[in-house]
Amino acid sequence: MTTAEFIREYRERDIRQLALQANRFPDVDMPYALDQIQGWQIARRKLPKWAACDGVIFPPHLSMEQCSSEPTAQYKLNLAMEWAERVGHASSMTDLTGGFGVDFSFTSCAFAAATYVERNEQLCHIVEHNLPLLGLNNAAVVCADAVEYLSTVEPQTMLFLDPARRDEHGAKTVMLADCTPDVVQLLPKLLEKSRFTMLKLSPMLDWHKAVDDLQGAVREVHIVSVGGECKELLLVLSTVVESELKVYCADLSTASGPSSLFVYTPGSSAPVTNSKLKTQNSKFVHEPNASIMKAGCFDELAAAYGVSPVSRNSHLFLSDEPVDGFPGRSFVVERVTTMNKGELRKALVGIEKANIATRNFPLSVAELRKRLKLKDGGDVYIFATTTAEGEHVLLISRKYR
CATH class of the missing domain: 3.40.50.150 (Vaccinia Virus protein VP39)
Known part of the structure; x- marks a missing residue:
């Protein structure tokens, strides 16, 4: 079996297992073949058009991981x-x-x-x-x-x-x-x-x-x-x-x-007033996408979409109505609770698992999940954050649309 034939036949296999079987293929340039198989497997995910092109040669692993x-x-x-x-x-x-x-x-x-x-x-x-x-x-x-x-x-x-x-x-x-x-x-x-x-x-x-x-x-x-x-x-x-x-x-x-x-345009918007959370009002909570988080353009975002930050460092935003085209994810807030044990017990009735995120909150996701005794997953999303008044709260939500 030639090296090219080996690459074509085994390119969907685990390269670690192939490396252990190198002695079975004395005519194969195994280091080169493994580079090509690993490169093709990465390209199938990152560069499907390249992966579909016969004859393309892939570089060593680091170049493949770093490429666009x-x-x-x-x-x-x-x-x-x-x-x-x-x-x-x-x-x-x-x-x-x-x-x-x-x-x-x-x-x-x-x-x-x-x-x-x-x-x-x-x-x-x-x-x-x-x-x-x-x-x-x-x-x-x-x-x-x-x-x-x-x-x-x-x-x-x-x-x-x-x-x-x-x-x-x-x-x-x-x-x-x-x-x-x-x-x-x-x-x-x-x-x-x-x-x-x-x-x-x-x-x-x-x-x-x-x-x-x-x-x-x-x-x-x-x-x-x-x-x-x-x-x-x-x-x-x-x-x-x-x-x-x-x-x-x-x-x-x-x-x-x-x-x-x-x-x-940086600096184009004045700071937006923080929202006041009310447990009796159903609101929408919006989580900006990763690019917005990196940019740090929270005032400009709030001004553009008419949303209010939970607090200056929460990076979560609230609105009374749905917001079309918000650059991120939007959720319907079903309940808001403090960390008071009695309130928590009442707010979490019927919830056995949830997706948890913490924003400007003293506990990590793992610590909070342990305290709430909830499994991971499901269609409930809990955002743990701190209000402008310094109160620790949980926004119990479900995805909007």
């Missing part, structure tokens, strides 16, 4: 197309930190010509092999250091960078200046060489500080979530376009685009 998913790559393509139209130019782009090439394979479609730059020679060979299989014939592959190449490249419509976010010991970095290459140091050259630059950064990064560090060059901040988890922070830099900074909070559910998108 199809929905986030498609989002970047849409963003590149919008900005190319905005600057009236779509001739060329260069990805200075190509990696496995997922983002490049999408964003390059917005331009007449595209260049992939990567200092890892193995990744360059993989991408050079994969691009034609994916139908991309407008791309050049260059094995070079990003900083060195930037000094020689002709002006581009777009430059794209995804700086490495790990130090020499493999630990994650969350400061912009600690990433490689150092975008802050490269900023003058990036602005000189592009009509706009797109930066892909860690969702752990403090975007406010990143905007400050980039000295007024940031025009847009995009916080992108998939399936309730914040995945990417994108910054668009330009001196060609002068505009007020805008923040886009996108929650993606499919490859076709955002299922919810909230756009705001």
Whole structure:
């Protein structure tokens, strides 16, 4: 059995079990085969179009885990197309930190010509092999250091960078200046060489500080979530376009685009008055999506949707009526109770299991579940939080629609 035959036949198997059976297949390049099988299994989840393409070669595990998913790559393509139209130019782009090439394979479609730059020679060979299989014939592959190449490249419509976010010991970095290459140091050259630059950064990064560090060059901040988890922070830099900074909070559910998108200008709204919870009133409680939570735009959110925060640090919002299009999840509040034992006993009658979340609350989910003696799951949702008056309460709810 050849290595290629082995990969095709066993690609749905557990790679740990396959590794233990390596002696049964002396003619198979087992390290390579296991990389390909593991890569295909990850691609089937993150990159189904790539997984369905015969002949695609996958890189080692770390590159596969760090690469974009199809929905986030498609989002970047849409963003590149919008900005190319905005600057009236779509001739060329260069990805200075190509990696496995997922983002490049999408964003390059917005331009007449595209260049992939990567200092890892193995990744360059993989991408050079994969691009034609994916139908991309407008791309050049260059094995070079990003900083060195930037000094020689002709002006581009777009430059794209995804700086490495790990130090020499493999630990994650969350400061912009600690990433490689150092975008802050490269900023003058990036602005000189592009009509706009797109930066892909860690969702752990403090975007406010990143905007400050980039000295007024940031025009847009995009916080992108998939399936309730914040995945990417994108910054668009330009001196060609002068505009007020805008923040886009996108929650993606499919490859076709955002299922919810909230756009705001930082500092555009005054603080909204906290809500006063009343146990006798049925209200709706709203939980913002992960992008909103990362952005921290709670005043702007409250003003835009006419909702009131439970308290300044609860990150939960109430309304007397349903709120269409709220960027997050909405629930009908059936009961509100304090932590008083008698009140709790009465409020929890008939409830044996529930989904529990804590927001600005002294107990963890595990501690609260133990105290309430409730199993996990079901259609009841309990939000444990603290009101503006400092009272600990539980909002016993069910999903709205």
